[in-house]
Amino acid sequence: MNKVFVTRQIPDIGLELLARECQLDVWPGELPPSRAELIEHIQPADGLLCLLSDRIDEEILQHAPSLKVISNYAVGFDNIDVAAATRRGIPVGNTPGVLTHATADFAFALLMAAARRVPEADRSVRAGQWKTWGPKTLLGADLYQATLGLIGFGRIGQAVAQRARGFDMRVLVYDPSFNPSDLPAGVQSVALDVLLSQSDFISLHVPLTPQTHHLINARAFEQMKPTAILVNTARGAVVDTAALYHALKSGQIASAALDVTDPEPLPADHPLLGLENLVIAPHIASASTATRDKMAVMAAENLLAGLNQQPLPNCVNP
Numbered sequence: 595m596n597k598v599f600v601t602r603q604i605p606d607i608g609l610e611l612l613a614r615e616c617q618l619d620v621w622p623g624e625l626p627p628s629r630a631e632l633i634e635h636i637q638p639a640d641g642l643l644c645l646l647s648d649r650i651d652e653e654i655l656q657h658a659p660s661l662k663v664i665s666n667y668a669v670g671f672d673n674i675d676v677a678a679a680t681r682r683g684i685p686v687g688n689t690p691g692v693l694t695h696a697t698a699d700f701a702f703a704l705l706m707a708a709a710r711r712v713p714e715a716d717r718s719v720r721a722g723q724w725k726t727w728g729p730k731t732l733l734g735a736d737l738y739q740a741t742l743g744l745i746g747f748g749r750i751g752q753a754v755a756q757r758a759r760g761f762d763m764r765v766l767v768y769d770p771s772f773n774p775s776d777l778p779a780g781v782q783s784v785a786l787d788v789l790l791s792q793s794d795f796i797s798l799h800v801p802l803t804p805q806t807h808h809l810i811n812a813r814a815f816e817q818m819k820p821t822a823i824l825v826n827t828a829r830g831a832v833v834d835t836a837a838l839y840h841a842l843k844s845g846q847i848a849s850a851a852l853d854v855t856d857p858e859p860l861p862a863d864h865p866l867l868g869l870e871n872l873v874i875a876p877h878i879a880s881a882s883t884a885t886r887d888k889m890a891v892m893a894a895e896n897l898l899a900g901l902n903q904q905p906l907p908n909c910v911n912p
């Protein structure tokens with residue numbers, strides 16, 4: 595029987611699929627295994643099912659002489675050195691598609707929470723600050739007919755654009771890899787500086803690559819409106835955290851809503867967490883029960899295909 599190391603307790607539906615055909619070693623902790631623990635557990639493994647918080651690089655792969663397949667329980671795969679895996683003939687799988695709508699929903703939830711200052715309102719009521727109805731209490735921004743800038747127009751960016759239609763928003767898109775003639779009606783492709791300077795809301799939907807690392811930096815914040823709201827459900831390092839802190843603290847932009855950060859998680863004493871104009875969540879955009887189950891099935895199917903020397907249903911190697 596093939597031996598498989600699963601680096602966290604994924605939903606049962608995925609583990610049950612794997613258990614039919616494999617000998618499972620499931621990491622019991624809530625926290626990721628340390629490097630040393632990862633090395634110890636990957637050593638005898640034929641298959642690895644890992645999470646975005648497990649860094650699978652050259653060093654780890656050197657300790658995995660029998661490894662035939664890596665399956666990431668995520669659509670993003672910046673945690674894996676895919677080139678190093680490819681050099682060893684190891685296919686790498688991911689979970690695209692099944693989390694598109696859950697993630698787009700959450701991007702919109704963050705956008706609305708920041709626009710209408712929902713977490714601030716909640717904090718103020720709990721702190722006993724609700725004395726009466728106030729004409730100027732917690733004023734926010736309208737979504738209706740506002741301009742939404744989408745950086746990245748893949749599956750998730752497109753699903754966010756669909757939702758924006760319900761608010762009659764003007765949608766601008768920056769995505770050099772998207773063919774402008776395929777844009778849906780009502781969506782306009784623009785240069786990055788146009789998107790940054792004209793958008794009321796800017797939502798990030800790009801993978802983390804050398805090209806997108808710190809795409810949103812001090813220069814980008816300088817171009818945004820002082821009323822702009824930034825939403826990040828992509829990857830933390832697409833945004834320069836120090837520049838974001840400065841932009842929020844100085845009022846260069848109005849607020850930000852983050853599901854992802856750099857570093858992740860943020861330390862409890864991180865200066866960003868002291869800002870009122872920040873809405874933050876612990877990387878849960880795909881965290882609906884049904885979506886996480888679908889991801890577990892997809893990750894298990896990728897893994898089983900690799901162990902059986904079949905093409906992975908979703909393979910990211912070039």
Ligand code: DGY
Pocket residue numbers: 646667668669670671693828880
């Ligand atoms: C992913 O899949 O890449 C998300 O960040 C977590 O679901």
